[in-house]
Amino acid sequence: MLVFSRSVTRLLRRPRQLRFAAMLATAFPLPVAILSAQPVCTASSTVVCSPKLESAVAEFRISQSVGTYTAVMQLRFVNRSAAPLTLGYVDGSGQLVDDQGNRWTVFGSQGVRGIGRIGSAINASFELQPGEAGEASFELRFMGGAGAIRGTRFTPTLAIREIEKLASGQVRLGREYVLRFGAVADGMTTTAPAAAPTPAPGSTAMPSDPGGAGTPEVPIAVSGAEAACTGRSRCQAAGPIMAEIIRVVGTGAAGRGHSMQIGVRFRNVSTQPLIIGYRAASVRASDENGAAYRRDGANEARGIGVISRSGADPQFALAPGASREAVFGVTRYWKPGTALGTRFAFDIAVAELQVLPGRQISVGREHALAWTDLTLGAGGADVQKGVDALKSIFKKKGTP
DSSP states (O other): OOOHHHHHHHHHGGGGHHHOOOOOHHOOOOOOGGGGGOSSOOOTTEEEEOOOEEEEEEEEEEEEEEEEEEEEEEEEEESSSSSSSEEEETTTTTEEEESSEEEEOOOTTTSEEEEEEEEESSOOOEOTTTTOOOEEEEEEEOOOOOTOOOSSSEEEEEEEEEEEETTSEEEEEEEEEEEEEOOEEEOOOOOOOOHEEEEHHHOOOOOOEEEEESOOOOOOOOOHHHHTTOOOEEEETTTTTTEEEEEEEEEEEETTTTEEEEEEEEEEOOSSOOOOOOETTEEEEEETBBBEEEGGGGGEEEEEOOOEEEEEEEOOOOOOEEEEEEEEEEEOOOOOTOOOSSSEEEEEEEEEEEEEGGGEEEEEEEEEEEEEEOOOOOOTTTHHHHHHHHHHHHHHTTTO
């Protein structure tokens, strides 16, 4: 911040120096907003700040099934630069180390959702516009043998790398970010950082540069989906997609199994037509007791096209502003004498699709969607309709 001394103030008052003052003001603008400017990215045990990128742990939870412990970590990435930023996960870099010295590693083809991988091939689908935020989900496992003690505090480490898209259609790898977070614990969630206020007309923002690389930060942009989700506890925003859970139905009995059908309403909040598909085998759920649910066979996904190794089904098309529903099924064995959970976490991955000439399907950016603290029953828009109806009744009776 520049501070004007009394001598400079007297200098600027002299008429013959007006031209010099104008030149100085042009070179070093001093907006009123700068007086209260704060760094956009604030580092902490769950937030890593880089010159272009902010990375934060949005959610962390543990579940258990047949001697295998699974950690699901949802990360939120924000492009703090003034240019588009394409990122990929470096294969083999993700791990957790718990306070008992156990090492947890990313497991299987579904261990990374919502962001492309960099390995034998480079997936450049995860692109963030200036100020845009996007989330990715990482599943890490620890095979606890006989007598193994699972830790309760975890230190995550992984590598994310920039991908540069060339004019020839090829890609080139850029800077690599090694993200090391402080200790996290089961059930941890963090709120997304709020968008920065819009500067007053005529003012100039003074962004911070925590990385010291001369790259200015950009405040987080609020997408149409995020705005539409405001005040809705069962709503998730991802790019052009607003996804809201409208019901959770549970069936089953102890000694057999417990299954849940989760209804999700997807809405296209963009101004362009949108096609999305469900990433096969990406559905996950768990309860507050750590019991893990897996996909429910033929009931895994209903009402939406599936993306698998054999191809992608583009049936789930949404016009601008339109919405459609899909139902996802999960199940687990319910051991007699054990309590059934009452609050659930739920994850899926969907991807944007594009129909090319010749009916070829191009799979674009993937979105990892995660909900927590769900209960059986209706929610979202269905509950809101009931609330609005009650308000209408009270209003007619003259109740304020």
